[in-house]
Structures are given as C-alpha cells and as structure tokens.
Amino acid sequence: MIAAVALTRQFGDRLVVDGVTFTVARGEIVALLGPNGAGKTTTLRMLAGLIAATAGTVTIDGVPMTAATGSALRRRIGFLTEAPGLWDRLTVRENLAVYSRLYGLERWENRAAALLDRLDLTPHIDVRAAELSKGMRQKVALTRALLHDPEILLLDEPTSGLDPEVTRGVRELLAQRRARGGAILMSTHNLGEAERVADRVAVLQERLLALDAPAALRARVRTGRVEIRVEGAADRYLDAAASIASSATAEGPLLHVVLADPDERTPALVEALVRAGAGVVEVRQDVPALEDVYLGLVAHGDRGPAR
Amino acid sequence: MNRRVVAALLRKELLDVSRNRGALWPVVLVTALALIVPFIVTIVIPAVIGERLSDDSDLVRLSLIVDPGHMLSPDGRVQLFFFQQFLLLFLLTPTTGAMAMAAHSVVGEKLARTLEPLLATPVATSELLLAKVFGALMPTLLIAMAGLSLYLAGIAIWGMPGVLGAMANLRTAVLVVLVGPASALLSLQAAILISSRVNDARTAQQFGVFVVIPVSALLVAQFTGAFWVSAAGLAVISAAILLIWAILAGVSVRVFDRETILTRWK
Numbered sequence: 001m002i003a004a005v006a007l008t009r010q011f012g013d014r015l016v017v018d019g020v021t022f023t024v025a026r027g028e029i030v031a032l033l034g035p036n037g038a039g040k041t042t043t044l045r046m047l048a049g050l051i052a053a054t055a056g057t058v059t060i061d062g063v064p065m066t067a068a069t070g071s072a073l074r075r076r077i078g079f080l081t082e083a084p085g086l087w088d089r090l091t092v093r094e095n096l097a098v099y100s101r102l103y104g105l106e107r108w109e110n111r112a113a114a115l116l117d118r119l120d121l122t123p124h125i126d127v128r129a130a131e132l133s134k135g136m137r138q139k140v141a142l143t144r145a146l147l148h149d150p151e152i153l154l155l156d157e158p159t160s161g162l163d164p165e166v167t168r169g170v171r172e173l174l175a176q177r178r179a180r181g182g183a184i185l186m187s188t189h190n191l192g193e194a195e196r197v198a199d200r201v202a203v204l205q206e207r208l209l210a211l212d213a214p215a216a217l218r219a220r221v222r223t224g225r226v227e228i229r230v231e232g233a234a235d236r237y238l239d240a241a242a243s244i245a246s247s248a249t250a251e252g253p254l255l256h257v258v259l260a261d262p263d264e265r266t267p268a269l270v271e272a273l274v275r276a277g278a279g280v281v282e283v284r285q286d287v288p289a290l291e292d293v294y295l296g297l298v299a300h301g302d303r304g305p306a307r
Numbered sequence: 308m309n310r311r312v313v314a315a316l317l318r319k320e321l322l323d324v325s326r327n328r329g330a331l332w333p334v335v336l337v338t339a340l341a342l343i344v345p346f347i348v349t350i351v352i353p354a355v356i357g358e359r360l361s362d363d364s365d366l367v368r369l370s371l372i373v374d375p376g377h378m379l380s381p382d383g384r385v386q387l388f389f390f391q392q393f394l395l396l397f398l399l400t401p402t403t404g405a406m407a408m409a410a411h412s413v414v415g416e417k418l419a420r421t422l423e424p425l426l427a428t429p430v431a432t433s434e435l436l437l438a439k440v441f442g443a444l445m446p447t448l449l450i451a452m453a454g455l456s457l458y459l460a461g462i463a464i465w466g467m468p469g470v471l472g473a474m475a476n477l478r479t480a481v482l483v484v485l486v487g488p489a490s491a492l493l494s495l496q497a498a499i500l501i502s503s504r505v506n507d508a509r510t511a512q513q514f515g516v517f518v519v520i521p522v523s524a525l526l527v528a529q530f531t532g533a534f535w536v537s538a539a540g541l542a543v544i545s546a547a548i549l550l551i552w553a554i555l556a557g558v559s560v561r562v563f564d565r566e567t568i569l570t571r572w573k
Contacts, residue, residue: 011570045569050426050565050566050569051566051570052566071431072429074427074428074429075429079424079427081420081427082423083423084420085419085420085421085423085424085425086421087319087419087421088419089322089323089327090319090322090323094319094322098315098316098318098319099424099428101311101312101318102312102315102316102428102429102430103428103429104311128326141424144424
C-alpha cells in the first residue's frame, strides 16, 4: 500500500534520510525505530507529502506522491504529528469539528463517538485545548488523525505522554485498524511497544539498518548462551557440558554454557548431561531483547550493512 | 478552490479571534481614537478657544470643494470637510490594528505547531490563506462599521444642521463600501504574505507597518488640500487596490513554501 523507494532527503549539506526503501502492506503495522535525529519524522513527512524527497519515490497504491497528487492522497492518510498542534482557544469539539469539515464529514460526532469513548475524551469534549493535560492533548490529536477513517496511518510517537491504560487502548485501536486492512507506520522510542504492536520493525539511523519481524530481528543477535538448571551442584557436570559447548561455567545448580548453534546443539548438550547423570530441571536459551538488537544496530549503524 | 474548506477555516479563524479579545483590543482602541479625534477637532477645540471654524479663511476656501453649491453655512461646510476627511482615516485605522493579528496568523500557527496537522490535510494553500485574510478582515470591518454608525450618530448629534445629510453622498458610499474594505484587504493580504515568509511574529509586524505608509501619505495629501479625490476617482483607486490585492493573493500562494515553514522555522 505504502512504498518508499530509495527515499532520500538532504537539508543543505546534511543528509537526513539516505536511500530508505520499505513497504507497508494493508493490514500491517510497521514500527519505525531510531535515535533522535535519525530521520523518522522526516520520513513520515515525506510519506505524507508534506516535504519532498531529494531523491527516491513515495507511492500509495501505485500512485506517486507529487504536488499534483498530494492533496487527493492526503485525504487517505491520517497523520499524527510529533506535537499535538491543537488550537488552544478552541474546545476539543471545536478542534475536531474544524478537521471534520475539512474532510467534508457529515455528523462526525456520531461517527467518532466510539473513538472518543475509547480514548476517554467524551467528558472533556467541551474543554478548551489549553486546559488539557499533555496526554489528553495527544489523545485529541490521535482522534483527529483517525476522524476521517483513513486507510493509511502515519503516526509520530502515538503513545507519547499517555498513561499505561490509555496506551493499551491505543494499541488495541491500532490492532483494530490493522484487522480492517489499514496500513500503519508509527515511529516510537518505546521498544516494548514496537515489539507488542508491530508486525515488522524498521530501524532507521539516516539509512535503514534493519527491517524485519521483531522475533527475526532478535534472532539476528544470538549470544549462544544457554542456562541449564540441574539437581544439586552443577560443577559435577562441567566436563560433560564442555564436550559439547565452546565454554561452560557452573554456579550453584546452574550451568552457563555457550553453544555455537544453540538451536542445533542444545538437545545434544542435554543428552550429554543426562548421560553424565544430571537431573535436568530447566533449559533456557538466552534470547536477546529487542532493545539489545536495537542498540547493537544503532551502535554499529555507520558500519553495518542494511539488512 | 473548495468553498466548504474555506468556510471551515474561516469559521475557525473567527472563533479563535472571538476568544482572543486581546488581539481585538488594538482594533477597538484605534477605532475609538479615530472616532473621538474628528469631534475634538471640529466641535471641542473651537468651543474651548471660542472661535468658529469659519474664522479661518483658508479652511473656508479649502472646504468649498465639498460644498460647491454653497448649500451649507461656512461653519457647516468646514465641518463637512473635516468629517469627510476623517471618514477615510476612520475607515482605514482599524486595519492598522488588525495588522498585528494578520501578521501573526501564519507565523503564529507555526510557533504553536498547529500548522503541520493542517497542512497534512487536503487543504490547498490558496484556501488556507484566503481564510486567514478574511478571518482578520471580517472582525476588523465589523468593528469599523460599528464605529461608523457611532461616527454618523455623533455627526447627527453634534454636527451643524445639514452636515449629516450632506455626508450621505456617493463619495461617502464609495469610501465606506469600496475604499475601506479594499484597502483593508490589501493591507491584511500583505501582512499575511509577510507572515508566511518570516519566522518571527515581531518581524512580521515590523514589516507590516510599511503597508500603512502609502495610505497615510494619501491622507496627508488630502488634508493639505493638495488634491481632492472625487467619488469616481475613489472608485478607480478601489478597483486598482482590488487588482493589486488579487495579484498579491496569487503571489502569497506562490511564495508560501510549506516545506521551508515546516523544516526551517523554529
């Protein structure tokens, strides 16, 4: 649905986005991760047609985003900007009413009732934006982005400033949109959220460092570490473990071993330990968190290849 | 141009202005001043110093231009001359107050970070700017027209007999219906053009002051009797102002650089 091909953006001599290529399909959520200044907001702005790419293309269902097509394509996009950008002197209702009129929506309040309820905005509908808390402003901005029921959502940190309960509500909302065939690209600093919500994660640091499912990304950074809990002291089985593992240490009932290929070698290791008389209680592979993967990618971003 | 979109944005502008009383105070203040000054000059000062307006032979001679048929007394004629002169000033001064509002409009939205979500909608630049101009113009004209009613009421109460009746002529109508609104439209369009090219509200206001200078020059020239613009002349001037406004509106749309506004302004 959304396709960015070799998307590049330069501001003067400064390269902000460098040859980024990815797609977001219908019924898919892609999380855009990256440190501050990595080009996430610029990428979202290019996809929304707010700023032009220095090179590369953005297409929505095969229609290239240009000055001529931008207006029609933007009708299909819901864009949550980095700042909520509400008119402070207008109430929540008035803020949303302006946007509903811009999109030519009839009886928008009926259409948005469920959305307003889910985000707990109904009791605050006649409160001026200036009087809202940061989280509440973010919720109004999110409602505004969803008001015209867009097929494509470009969300710049959608859960920033929200409390955990509302954050969960937003995640459910995004999941619903995905189930209805929406294509969602969201930038976030929250790795846990990316892992929970996104089908794929794009790690951006000027260029695209990685784009894959969270589990697949984690699998890229295998430590090979396996922890085995045995009955009694583990040091009795160090020799058996060392016959399979590249290194093995013992600590109380725990054996810490490093395997060249944990998926393949773990059964053999367990077999060797059992043969040596060990009562194996638990075997746990050390799976890196997405955070480890992310930090590893970003730390080596300037050297590592884009995968 | 989508009228629904312009109407939606205009409604928002008017709502915003109605909640921002502070922004309207300069307009009300200059209108009040422009309302008081003509009566001080024509009624209060002569009464305080004990002289009649017709005691000044130069004024009597100058004022003949507004009453060539000698329908009024010399005092009434000089009053009519002043009231006609001040009418132009009266119609234009609210614009100077509204300049601050217009100058702040685009740069203000940017600073409040309300512009980006708006630009992410299908809104065209022409629709956005038109709503901005008319959003500043409409309250200004409303205040000017309210002031005009008081102005005419004041003339009816304190003016010499026949002066109000003599004011009701084609020239006055052209001034009220064409020159005032057209000048305001041009000034506010210029202010909004400036507002979309600078990144600071104060800079926009400072540049905006330049727009008032040609109008002030016209006023001064009329007061000194250098020339008197007839109703037809004022209509031609209005047409010229509207033409310049249309050109300026086109230029405003062309130079409104969404990208620079979003990425370079801080």
